[in-house]
Amino acid sequence: MMTKEDVTAMILSAKKQAGMTWEDIADKIGMSPVWTHSAAMGMNAFPPEKAALMVTTMGLPQEAESVLAESPTKIWEQAVPTDPCIYRFYEIVGVYGPTLKALIQEKFGDGIMSAIDFDMSVTRVENPKGDRVKVEMSGKYLGYNSW
Amino acid sequence: MMTKEDVTAMILSAKKQAGMTWEDIADKIGMSPVWTHSAAMGMNAFPPEKAALMVTTMGLPQEAESVLAESPTKIWEQAVPTDPCIYRFYEIVGVYGPTLKALIQEKFGDGIMSAIDFDMSVTRVENPKGDRVKVEMSGKYLGYNSW
Amino acid sequence: MMTKEDVTAMILSAKKQAGMTWEDIADKIGMSPVWTHSAAMGMNAFPPEKAALMVTTMGLPQEAESVLAESPTKIWEQAVPTDPCIYRFYEIVGVYGPTLKALIQEKFGDGIMSAIDFDMSVTRVENPKGDRVKVEMSGKYLGYNSW
Amino acid sequence: MMTKEDVTAMILSAKKQAGMTWEDIADKIGMSPVWTHSAAMGMNAFPPEKAALMVTTMGLPQEAESVLAESPTKIWEQAVPTDPCIYRFYEIVGVYGPTLKALIQEKFGDGIMSAIDFDMSVTRVENPKGDRVKVEMSGKYLGYNSW
Amino acid sequence: MMTKEDVTAMILSAKKQAGMTWEDIADKIGMSPVWTHSAAMGMNAFPPEKAALMVTTMGLPQEAESVLAESPTKIWEQAVPTDPCIYRFYEIVGVYGPTLKALIQEKFGDGIMSAIDFDMSVTRVENPKGDRVKVEMSGKYLGYNSW
Amino acid sequence: MMTKEDVTAMILSAKKQAGMTWEDIADKIGMSPVWTHSAAMGMNAFPPEKAALMVTTMGLPQEAESVLAESPTKIWEQAVPTDPCIYRFYEIVGVYGPTLKALIQEKFGDGIMSAIDFDMSVTRVENPKGDRVKVEMSGKYLGYNSW
Amino acid sequence: MMTKEDVTAMILSAKKQAGMTWEDIADKIGMSPVWTHSAAMGMNAFPPEKAALMVTTMGLPQEAESVLAESPTKIWEQAVPTDPCIYRFYEIVGVYGPTLKALIQEKFGDGIMSAIDFDMSVTRVENPKGDRVKVEMSGKYLGYNSW
Amino acid sequence: MMTKEDVTAMILSAKKQAGMTWEDIADKIGMSPVWTHSAAMGMNAFPPEKAALMVTTMGLPQEAESVLAESPTKIWEQAVPTDPCIYRFYEIVGVYGPTLKALIQEKFGDGIMSAIDFDMSVTRVENPKGDRVKVEMSGKYLGYNSW
Amino acid sequence: MMTKEDVTAMILSAKKQAGMTWEDIADKIGMSPVWTHSAAMGMNAFPPEKAALMVTTMGLPQEAESVLAESPTKIWEQAVPTDPCIYRFYEIVGVYGPTLKALIQEKFGDGIMSAIDFDMSVTRVENPKGDRVKVEMSGKYLGYNSW
Amino acid sequence: MMTKEDVTAMILSAKKQAGMTWEDIADKIGMSPVWTHSAAMGMNAFPPEKAALMVTTMGLPQEAESVLAESPTKIWEQAVPTDPCIYRFYEIVGVYGPTLKALIQEKFGDGIMSAIDFDMSVTRVENPKGDRVKVEMSGKYLGYNSW
DSSP states (O other): OOOOOHHHHHHHHHHHHTTTHHHHHHHHHHOOOHHHHHTTSSSOOOOOOHHHHHHHHHHHHHHHHHHHSOOOOOOOSSOOOOOOHHHHHHHHHHHHHHHHHHHHHHHOOOOEEEEEEEEEEHHHHHHOOEEEEEEEEEEEEOOOOOO | OOOOOHHHHHHHHHHHHOOOOOHHHHHHHHHHHHHHHHHHHTSSSSOOHHHHHHHHHTTTOOOOOHHSSSSSOOOOOOOOOOOOHHHHHHHHHHHHHHHHHHHHHHHHOOOOEEEEEEHHHEEEETTOOOOOOEEEEEEEEEEEOOO | OOOOHHHHHHHHHHHHHHOOOHHHHHHTTTTTTTHHHHHTTSSSSHHHHHHHHHHHHHOTTTHHHHHHHOOOOOOOOSSSSOOOOHHHHHHHHHHHHHHHHHHHHHOOOOOOOOOEEEEEEEEEOTTOOOOEEEEEEEEEEEOOOOO | OOOOHHHHHHHHHHHHTTOOOOOHHHHHTTHHHHHHHHHHTSOOOOHHHHHHHHHHHOOOOHHHHHHHHHHOOOSSSSSSSOOOHHHHHHHHHHHHHHHHHHHHHHHSSEEEEEEEEEEEEEEEEEEOOEEEEEEEEEEEEEEEEOO | OOHHHHHHHHHHHHHHHHHOOHHHHHHHHTTHHHHHHHHHHHOOOHHHHHHHHHHHHOOOTHHHHHHHSSSSOOOOOSSSSSSHHHHHHHHHHHHHHHHHHHHHHHHHHHHEEEEEEEEEEEEEETTOOOOOOEEEEEEEEEEOOOO | OOOHHHHHHHHHHHHHTTTTTHHHHHHHHHHHHHHHHHHHSSSHHHHHHHHHHHHHHHHHTHHHHHHHHHHOOOOOOOOOOOSHHHHHHHHHHHHHHHHHHHHHHHOOSEEEEEEEEEEEEEEEEHHHHHHHEEEEEEEEEEEEOOO | OHHHHHHHHHHHHHHHHHHHOOOHHHHTTTEEEEHHHHHHTSSOOOOHHHHHHHHHHTOOOOOHHHHHHHOOOOOOSSSSOSSSHHHHHHHHHHHHHHHHHHHHHHHOSSSSEEEEEEEEEHHHHHHHTOOEEEEEEEEEEEEOOOO | OOOOOHHHHHHHHHHHHOOOOOOHHHHHHTTHHHHHHHHHHHHOOOHHHHHHHHHHHHOOOOOOHHEEEEEOOOOOSSSSSSSSSHHHHHHHHHHHHHHHHHHHHHHHSSSEEEEEEEEEEEOOOOOOOOEEEEEEEEEEEEOOOOO | OOOHHHHHHHHHHHHHHHHEEEEOOOHHHSSOOOHHHHHHHHOEEEEOHHHHHHHHHHHHHHTTTHHHHHHHOOOOSSSSSSSSSHHHHHHHHHHHHHHHHHHHHHHHOSSEEEEEEEEEEEEEEEEOOOOOEEEEEEEEEEEEEOO | OHHHHHHHHHHHHHHHHHHHHHHHHHHHHSSSHHHHHHHHHEEEEEEHHHHHHHHHHHTTTTTTTHHSSSOOOOOOOOSSSSSOOOOHHHHHHHHHHHHHHHHHHHOSSSEEEEEEEEEEEEEEEOOOOOEEEEEEEEEEEOOOOOO
């Protein structure tokens, strides 16, 4: 059986050959770049029509369509990531986690920001002192139930 | 010697008595709520004039001023945070970390988003399906050196 | 400042002296036993009117009221619990976790059961071969967003 | 020798080709969906007659029958699961573990809920505010021996 | 409130002063030495009448009686014990664990030996080549449920 | 070179085909079932004449004889075992480890039970309330040296 | 697709056959030995013209050029390195980490030395009591932002 | 007995009151700032005459002299440091550890850089693009023995 | 009750005041320095007559005598020690552990060196290239039982 | 390319076929058994002439000569070894580590025993109460630098 790993490898290979960026691919299937990359890596499931579009866009074999639409099991192996680019985000959670919690409670009450009903974007912001990476996340507020 | 933990306890107590929010305190000292909370928790150093303002705003003893201005040692004890509100951000780094890395490289080249020359905000976005938490981060892009 | 730990200790002491069960306390404040115990342990926040009721029911000092209503930081120190009664639930998650995931996806699609918009009960079911513990959990289904 | 992993792969492949759900398979062999999935994943042993039924239902090779009936060694590799759907159950054990223990003791005495003489179901409960996942577990109460 | 730790300290002190062995204490309360030590350490709950006997035998304050009867939370802090005497038992589980499992399955079917409905003894066996420690455990066989 | 893993696989396959139990094999080579299983799993070395008997009993290739007689390196990968049948023994060490130590010291002095000069058996004990697993271990007492 | 691991293996093989040192290779491509080794190991990305030079210098297949220029994911598997030569550097960070932090703050203010805008060299310093290894690191100072 | 922790606290307090930098203190006792800070933190032992100088310079009680001269036990509690300033050095060891090893072997043979016969300095290097932190380490080369 | 930690602190204090070395103390009680230090640290039990000698030698209170004679629980908190002097021994076990095992098996058969019936010494060996630390360990060979 | 693992496998196979002991091999190449085994396992580098001797002695292919002479990367995967024979040495470091440190400091000053300029032997010592394993280690004393 074809696995999500197999399809990810095919996508990466096709992307390199075609010289496309993730932004290009995202545009072709009408989704955002963050979500598109994540789903292509096997960390999100493609809705059926997007799976079909992905197969045509990247020239994948037909069997890949159902694989792209399967629910993934999200596994990461490093509890503390070592890659410096990813570690910096881990560090931000370590340093500012209690702050995010305190401000969410101040603005909403006792609850959390959903990581499921969630979206995110990455943009480049020009700046004379050096361009900046801007990351925007938005998740539904979920208040704790009392019963 | 007075420690940062001592001063944090005094701030929390004064804040409760005064019925102030972090937003109120941040306004009073002319800084953002995220930074203000984080520095009050002892995770960032107050610039001298902000330390002085903090002392008057919260009615802290004079000795607190120099303590607020000291460089903190940033320690968190849970490599994987258990509080659900903080864990969701950890989970986002686990699931989307490779995506953030891929898009930063696509837009900037081989490098990272700084977690030092960095700022962040939390806002409440009204939404008929349930209000949303919006988190915006911005950090300077730092490209790897080759030498 | 009075902490959640202080109030928990007061509740346990008052409960012992009064010879009350968690079920009794829950009845008095009009909440379920699971939620009541959890909130009394400092793992959930009492809504204001329940905090007030708790103070009268257990004869706590007035200051406890606001402490009971504060948002808790949920911390557990053993990633793998050692107490046999708690470990068995950990074991169930280890053995049946992938099964719970597969069936939720089969019945709902790609998503999770919320642990925030969530409730739970524990009941005793008589059985000639030995009475049984019945645990019922219910959480809102949250489908992953694609964007 | 054919292993449980081999048979699991065959079942998943046959299930996909046949377009069956776990509920369909469970019905065919007269067992519950939770148990059927778990046993098919190699986490439980099929009683001989169920192993035989499974072989016919899924069109497996004859050798699979004895493999399905073997006692499994239950191994999970992530002490803290990363998949969000499974993590939420881990989180429930972390947050409510002491509560489950306290209420079991209140209702039964000093003991545990068995995870061996145990059953579980997952159902979808319709709800105007969003359908809910209902998980019901039942395990025999086992009281500690004193001797 | 008096805790189990407090009572354990009182028992150890009284035992030393009285020059009693665990065997002596066990005899006095009519229980086995293994169970008596374990319960005195706060790892098992005394049935009410044994708690009363323990209080008289060791000359404990009256309040200790209800503390001895409370259900303990069983916590050990070293996942791998360092004390050589305890480590050897850990090593036996590491080396012979799969063997114990295989033989239990051969003799009983798919299931486990209960660690709850369980008893254990330690005896000294004379031997010309050096006396031997004999440990006998017995636990109820619990077969896995299929449902 | 043939490894212990290779020989273990051959033994398991031959055992299945011959429909033998571990007890049968142990009888054939004149050793106990616990030791026989453990050595067959590669966790103990066969004395030369037992290795020869094992080769004839199970119909193994000649090369296996010297492999069975080699000293094994005893490795287990899970510091805390997840299989419920093995975990229960780990739990017993966690709960009763300090008790075993205290009673060994009471009966023998400051020392340990050897896990090297050691033997163990597993038997089924009939019991109207449910049959019981009986595990007996015996190891030489080793007293600490002072020098 | 050719991976960074593949290219690293080719470089090591070509280096051995040609009898070159890392210093020789670094000279040929006009970079420092530290950076050259690190990039050849797949821990840094070659700028395009250096990738081209590397391909000619080491006689690599053409496809290697684009692989050398890709952004690496920096992964190390041992949180605490075991090799004695690498461990000593880990030990230096453990022993002198707080000192490095204190002196950077004394000389610059609250901030860090960048590990991204960074360079390093290793030299041999002759010394009658035994030659010494000299390691020089230089990284841009980055001051914490307050906002 | 006065401990190294006690003396460190006295030094920090005296340093703050006197408004001295580590460089000032180092000058006064004729040692380098890196070594002085490290020894003051209790991570190195003061030679007797330096201990005496330290007592006079910082106005410490006489008993501190012998404490400063004691051999320390070097303990750090975070295997992976969380403070960003210290983490960056850990990251450098993770990324460049194998490179340091390869170049030391190329220049010296099979061996290591000593972390005991070792010295280090931190300097500020002016730079129009942003000043840089320069860290220089030097340790004696130690070649592996063969015997 | 006086604990082993209390007595260790008294010994260290008395030793400092008296200006004695471990060798001096060992001589006074007629034991080796390694054993004496270890027992004084609470890692070994003093035989009764040695406990009495220790009390007179160091001028300890009478109650210390029985405490010194108690069986210790041997606990170390760092699975991997950080102090460089202790780490080097850990490193030797990591690098040469399989070698020690292979040679013990070659010389004795399948078994181990006892760490219980064990003794050790540390001596200084003069050497023109730098004096050397000599550590000698001797433990009884224990052969694995087969049964 | 041939790796150290490949050569180790060839040596083990040749050793078995030739019926040689490590002592025999060590004699043939004029080195000690401890060092010879360790280097054959790939944990030490053969000096060129010893590598040549090893190739002739064991009948290895010519390419093995340069592989034996390469600097190894010393990796062990179990922070706490499970094999009982190796674990006992780990236990000795845990129990006696602080003692080794204290006596080295008493005899030499503040420093360590080198694990690099180091040698070790294993011998069998006859003893009527059971033969003993004698392990002798010697490493150069290295005193901490102050600067």
